[in-house]
């Protein structure tokens with residue numbers, strides 16, 4: 001694994017730009033990394049960077065990707081984090097948005113995801129290489145709560161450290177009134193990201209249930225829509 005930089009390393013500023021220490025009051029803070037731009041086709045590239053130990057979260061990841069792909073002008077790229085190859089880093093670099101996903105193990109994202117998060121410190125050290133990309137997250141576990149919120153918080157903090165722009169879920173909580181149904185969208189009532197629940201005795205062919213996969217797809221669509229707006233806005237700016 002490459003050397004991990006520390007927050008105490010000197011700030012890297014491109015030639016010709018003042019460092020933070022040299023800035024005068026009222027002077028605009030310089031942009032230190034290229035802003036996201038649409039590729040020549042104007043497509044929004046949505047990467048889904050995920051880990052799944054036993055296949056359940058992989059189904060959720062596929063649903064997120066399908067939701068992103070369903071938005072005209074967006075294309076999804078499912079990036080497995082099982083092996084952190086050069087290809088993985090290249091695909092994430094090319095993406096306009098990265099949606100993080102992992103099962104919740106012992107109340108946080110799985111260790112494989114955490115290894116990826118730590119390895120991403122190299123991207124962080126290289127001039128905040130993911131600055132201004134759109135970010136979002138999803139997680140799956142066996143309990144209704146299972147402390148899944150902690151995993152989503154972990155993803156959001158990771159995104160913030162990278163200078164990314166976090167997008168949550170814009171869906172009212174389902175299954176939260178006496179007449180409501182377990183089939184409701186966002187039945188687990190999460191806003192920070194998409195949650196899914198998989199019964200522990202069911203294989204990945206049967207869990208998570210359709211309702212959670214639809215919620216995952218809704219997150220993918222929302223991220224794709226927001227990313228397209230972001231890219232078009234950066235063209236106009």
Ligand SMILES: Cc1cc2nc3c(=O)[nH]c(=O)nc-3n(C[C@H](O)[C@H](O)[C@H](O)COP(=O)(O)O)c2cc1C
Pocket residue numbers: 051052053054055056057058103104105106107108140141142143144145146147198200204
């Ligand atoms: C090591 C380990 C720790 C787990 N910790 C939790 C947990 O904290 N909360 C929970 O609800 N489920 C927990 N589970 C259950 C998994 O989150 C659940 O089985 C999930 O569907 C696995 O997803 P995957 O097939 O993508 O690996 C844990 C499972 C394992 C193997």
